[in-house]
Amino acid sequence: MSVDLAIVPVAGLGTRLLPATKSQPKEMLPVGRRPVVQYVVEELARAGVKRILFITGYGKSSIEDFFDINHQLVNHLRQTGKEDQLAELAFERNEVEYAYTRQREQLGLGHAVLIGEPFSGNQPFVCALGDSIIGLHAKSNIVERMIEEYERTKADLVVAFEELDDPREVVHYGIAQPKGAVNGDVFELESLIEKPAVDEAPSRLAVAARYVFSPSIFDELRHTPRGKGGEIQLTDAMRAVMAKGGKGVGIRLPADEPRFDIGNFESYFHAFVDFALADPQFGPGLAESLRKKLQIT
Numbered sequence: 115m116s117v118d119l120a121i122v123p124v125a126g127l128g129t130r131l132l133p134a135t136k137s138q139p140k141e142m143l144p145v146g147r148r149p150v151v152q153y154v155v156e157e158l159a160r161a162g163v164k165r166i167l168f169i170t171g172y173g174k175s176s177i178e179d180f181f182d183i184n185h186q187l188v189n190h191l192r193q194t195g196k197e198d199q200l201a202e203l204a205f206e207r208n209e210v211e212y213a214y215t216r217q218r219e220q221l222g223l224g225h226a227v228l229i230g231e232p233f234s235g236n237q238p239f240v241c242a243l244g245d246s247i248i249g250l251h252a253k254s255n256i257v258e259r260m261i262e263e264y265e266r267t268k269a270d271l272v273v274a275f276e277e278l279d280d281p282r283e284v285v286h287y288g289i290a291q292p293k294g295a296v297n298g299d300v301f302e303l304e305s306l307i308e309k310p311a312v313d314e315a316p317s318r319l320a321v322a323a324r325y326v327f328s329p330s331i332f333d334e335l336r337h338t339p340r341g342k343g344g345e346i347q348l349t350d351a352m353r354a355v356m357a358k359g360g361k362g363v364g365i366r367l368p369a370d371e372p373r374f375d376i377g378n379f380e381s382y383f384h385a386f387v388d389f390a391l392a393d394p395q396f397g398p399g400l401a402e403s404l405r406k407k408l409q410i411t
């Protein structure tokens with residue numbers, strides 16, 4: 115059976131985006147017209163995912179409301195002759211089943227994924243971070259390709275990577291240590307190095323918010339000691355899987371399908387501008403206004 119289950123961790127506190135995230139989840143911040151997490155779900159649904167478990171936390175209930183059907187709003191739009199707006203709510207009726215559970219202490223991404231174990235049981239699953247979009251308007255089919263590679267290579271884990279333009283950036287990311295030379299977009303992983311020094315980085319390939327895991331990840335997460343900041347790191351568990359002989363496969367994002375990470379203001383601003391410029395209705399006007407402001411002729 116193909117992988118049709120996803121865990122979407124959205125429980126982080128988003129402290130790098132304060133005060134914007136003081137009383138709303140960062141995953142609900144808009145990028146262009148939609149909240150980030152809507153793009154994530156659309157991407158998963160297109161890849162054939164049928165059930166999504168959100169790992170939520172305190173103050174994140176607007177995510178549950180968002181994916182529920184708002185009958186009052188639908189009736190209001192009908193009664194006030196705004197039927198054309200109903201198309202904007204079509205996602206409420208997609209065929210995905212949603213489940214929600216809470217991470218009651220922010221003990222890190224690895225801990226958040228572990229909370230999904232009773233839901234996924236003994237099945238492989240996709241893990242998609244709720245604060246990252248892949249490709250402009252999430253048009254990427256990377257998750258579908260990752261599922262195919264998971265099945266074809268009989269891997270224990272498949273990880274998406276983004277090639278960093280600037281090698282000095284490696285210090286901020288989990289970086290791939292490929293097994294041998296990387297020829298093409300799919301490669302075998304030896305291990306991962308978390309935030310290496312520039313001269314110690316085995317590649318410029320940074321972990322990019324999408325994973326496919328076999329249930330073996332849970333065996334490692336259960337025993338992963340707390341690392342940096344007292345958190346259980348997903349990277350540590352992935353390394354342990356590979357150190358014990360589990361097969362890791364990397365897949366490089368195509369250059370025209372970048373990762374839009376909205377976890378800090380710099381990358382959030384870039385993401386918003388890219389999506390707004392690509393908006394069919396308002397993009398051209400915005401581009402014109404930016405050209406004037408920047409005095410580009």
Ligand code: UTP
Nearest residue numbers: 123124125126127128129130220222226244245
């Ligand atoms: P981040 O690593 O960006 O952490 O999370 P954060 O806590 O949300 O943000 P800062 O560092 O305080 O600004 C990456 C993804 O993992 C989820 C987040 O919701 C986000 O989607 N996450 C992170 C959890 O679900 N639980 C955690 O304990 C940490």
